[in-house]
Amino acid sequence: MLSVIAIQDEIAAGRTTPAAEIARSLDRIAELDAGIGAFETLADRDAAIATAAAASGPLAGVSVGIKDIFDTADLPTAYGTALYAGYRPRTDAAAVTMIRQAGASVVGKTVTTEFAFLNPSRTRNPLDPAHTPGGSSSGSAAAVAAGMVAAATGTQTGGSVIRPAAYCGVSGYKPSFRLVPTVGAKTFSWSLDTVGFFAACVADVARFAACITRRPLDVEESASPPRIGIYRSRIWNEANAEMHHALGRAAEIAANAGAEVIEIDEPDTLAAGRDCHSTIQNYEVGLAMADDFLRFGDSMSKILREAIASGRAIPPADYDKARATARRARKAATALFHTVDVLLTPSATSAAPAGLASTGSPIFNKLWTLTGNPCVNVTGLANPAGLPLGVQVVARFGADRAALSAADWLERAIRAA
Numbered sequence: 001m002l003s004v005i006a007i008q009d010e011i012a013a014g015r016t017t018p019a020a021e022i023a024r025s026l027d028r029i030a031e032l033d034a035g036i037g038a039f040e041t042l043a044d045r046d047a048a049i050a051t052a053a054a055a056s057g058p059l060a061g062v063s064v065g066i067k068d069i070f071d072t073a074d075l076p077t078a079y080g081t082a083l084y085a086g087y088r089p090r091t092d093a094a095a096v097t098m099i100r101q102a103g104a105s106v107v108g109k110t111v112t113t114e115f116a117f118l119n120p121s122r123t124r125n126p127l128d129p130a131h132t133p134g135g136s137s138s139g140s141a142a143a144v145a146a147g148m149v150a151a152a153t154g155t156q157t158g159g160s161v162i163r164p165a166a167y168c169g170v171s172g173y174k175p176s177f178r179l180v181p182t183v184g185a186k187t188f189s190w191s192l193d194t195v196g197f198f199a200a201c202v203a204d205v206a207r208f209a210a211c212i213t214r215r216p217l218d219v220e221e222s223a224s225p226p227r228i229g230i231y232r233s234r235i236w237n238e239a240n241a242e243m244h245h246a247l248g249r250a251a252e253i254a255a256n257a258g259a260e261v262i263e264i265d266e267p268d269t270l271a272a273g274r275d276c277h278s279t280i281q282n283y284e285v286g287l288a289m290a291d292d293f294l295r296f297g298d299s300m301s302k303i304l305r306e307a308i309a310s311g312r313a314i315p316p317a318d319y320d321k322a323r324a325t326a327r328r329a330r331k332a333a334t335a336l337f338h339t340v341d342v343l344l345t346p347s348a349t350s351a352a353p354a355g356l357a358s359t360g361s362p363i364f365n366k367l368w369t370l371t372g373n374p375c376v377n378v379t380g381l382a383n384p385a386g387l388p389l390g391v392q393v394v395a396r397f398g399a400d401r402a403a404l405s406a407a408d409w410l411e412r413a414i415r416a417a
Helices: 004-012 018-036 045-053 094-101 138-145 162-168 202-213 241-256 268-288 290-299 302-312 316-338 366-371 400-416
Strands: 039-042 063-067 105-110 151-156 171-174 194-199 227-232 260-265 342-346 375-378 391-395
Touching (some): 004 018, 004 202, 018 039, 018 045, 018 063, 018 105, 018 138, 039 138, 045 105, 063 094, 063 138, 094 105, 094 151, 094 202, 138 162, 138 194, 151 202, 162 194, 162 375, 194 202, 202 375, 202 400, 227 241, 241 260, 241 342, 241 391, 241 400, 268 290, 268 316, 290 302, 316 366, 342 400, 375 400, 391 400
Parallel strands (some): 063 105, 063 151, 227 342
Antiparallel strands (some): 151 194, 171 375, 342 391, 375 391
């Protein structure tokens, strides 16, 4: 995989140039993407290299794939559906502008599931093409895992950053809610949609996020071992035996490396929060995509059409009740961090499922999307077949650097074990 930090270091040392790095990325895409299907459209090669040669900023030479749910003025934006084939926005999404202003090069639009929902895309998992890469940020996770780009954007409404990162064995970072603007990304659920990022490891995704947001998000490598709470949710048995073993192994490695590890049972308020996620999501998509539905509903996938229709049938009073439940869940989530620095949970129910008929379950991610807490997928563990088993670090709302630093600490401990 390509490393954001290594690219920066090599350019600073004069051993490569931004133009050479973007050419290398485009060469990798030309070599590999036919078998993976991570990209929807690509930037013009000559123009991208020329732009990189003139780029300045901390991310000059860093290739980025943009999930095709974000508007881009120079590339078509199809939102994962033929209904928007050839659509050309006049401006970039806010997050895309932030990326370009940091000097990075947008080398293409990565494949997303239809309107970033559950209908699977054509993208395959680079680690085993017979398995799903997850969704909805399918192409972004796969492009990073295959070493085609150094970083990529995603969005998460349920589990669309953390889950594909776990399946593809890369770092995925879902920031605190609204840390990164969603302006210019197709709205699904305005209370839940969150911009996230992918890179090879935690330190890389932290550096990328730090550079585009201009916030102190770089990992603190000298930080003390964190206090970790193993979060025993009511859905614990949704994870398979391999995932149970992986989480136990991560906890064991953390304890052996000096972390304080305790068990935390899920409060009723947070269990209720998870249960209200779908009501909020579907009610809001019923409004956000009402015109798409009324104009093009017959051409949508059955799973999306049914979600929008169910949302349009939810009474406002039920939505308001769910929002009140979500507010209580957010307060309860904050209280969890009185005795620990971070929580540790599964990133997914299992390793990447075989086949492309499903993108997998977001059940271990939905609660933290609802509460808005920062989450990071940690790599380094695998099942006997060699497929990654990701574990998720969750921190207090707004404590994004703490989440990234603890995830980096754990990731390095796992690699050293």
